[in-house]
Amino acid sequence: MSFVAIVRQPINPSDILQHVGSEEDGANILFVGVVRNHNDGFPVKGVRYEAYEKMAKSVLEEIVMEARSQFGTDRIATTYRIGNLVIGDVSVAVAVSSHHREQSFLASRFIMEEIKKRLPVWKKEFYVDGREDWTEGLTPPSVLVTEPK
Amino acid sequence: MLFFASYREGVGSGRMDVRLPIGAKVSDLISELHSKGEKFTCLPDSVVVAVNHVYSEPVTTLNDGDEVAFIPPVAGG
Numbered sequence: 001m002s003f004v005a006i007v008r009q010p011i012n013p014s015d016i017l018q019h020v021g022s023e024e025d026g027a028n029i030l031f032v033g034v035v036r037n038h039n040d041g042f043p044v045k046g047v048r049y050e051a052y053e054k055m056a057k058s059v060l061e062e063i064v065m066e067a068r069s070q071f072g073t074d075r076i077a078t079t080y081r082i083g084n085l086v087i088g089d090v091s092v093a094v095a096v097s098s099h100h101r102e103q104s105f106l107a108s109r110f111i112m113e114e115i116k117k118r119l120p121v122w123k124k125e126f127y128v129d130g131r132e133d134w135t136e137g138l139t140p141p142s143v144l145v146t147e148p149k
Numbered sequence: 150m151l152f153f154a155s156y157r158e159g160v161g162s163g164r165m166d167v168r169l170p171i172g173a174k175v176s177d178l179i180s181e182l183h184s185k186g187e188k189f190t191c192l193p194d195s196v197v198v199a200v201n202h203v204y205s206e207p208v209t210t211l212n213d214g215d216e217v218a219f220i221p222p223v224a225g226g
Contacts (some may be wrong), residue, residue, distance in 0.1 A: 055202040121225035122154035137222030
């Protein structure tokens with residue numbers, strides 16, 4: 001009963017929470033990532049998320065499957081928004097429910113950390129002063145070094 | 150081939166085709182692009198590549214019709 005989506009329309013966090021929860025669960029966790037108005041001391045007015053959409057969906061599904069396996073709950077929902085977002089818009093939401101709170105806290109943290117490490121998504125920030133730049137990112141675990149011929 | 154974000158802007162295109170000898174590997178493709186000159190200098194010597202939506206290694210052999218994506222450092226969340 002896991003749910004994964006890459007969307008272009010606004011995310012309503014309470015909708016994501018509807019995908020999890022059961023009578024056997026005593027804990028429902030909802031993490032919501034939003035666009036903030038600053039980065040590295042510079043005022044930001046908006047961002048654009050770009051994704052390799054087909055791969056992003058499969059990587060997100062892979063991350064959720066790993067979370068299911070590691071933390072013992074299949075009640076997990078994750079939605080990532082791409083496109084142009086303004087300050088306060090929700091960019092990502094992760095909902096997890098489980099028998100006890102520890103699994104939900106750990107699973108939601110795991111999913112967010114793995115998204116940061118390997119989801120093929122990029123963020124361009126638009127600053128108040130008119131500049132724009134791609135946010136410095138993380139190299140996914142499969143670091144490839146070209147071999148001299 | 151697909152190029153995203155800063156790589157797309159550096160290369161000047163998000164998608165292009167390339168012909169390689171039968172049995173060519175990912176490392177051969179990267180060398181081929183670097184030999185083409187300035188346009189591809191935005192691709193670092195160490196570059197992450199996905200073949201058909203899966204992170205792949207330099208020794209991965211490419212086949213006709215494979216979709217090869219050059220993945221800049223990721224910045225989701």
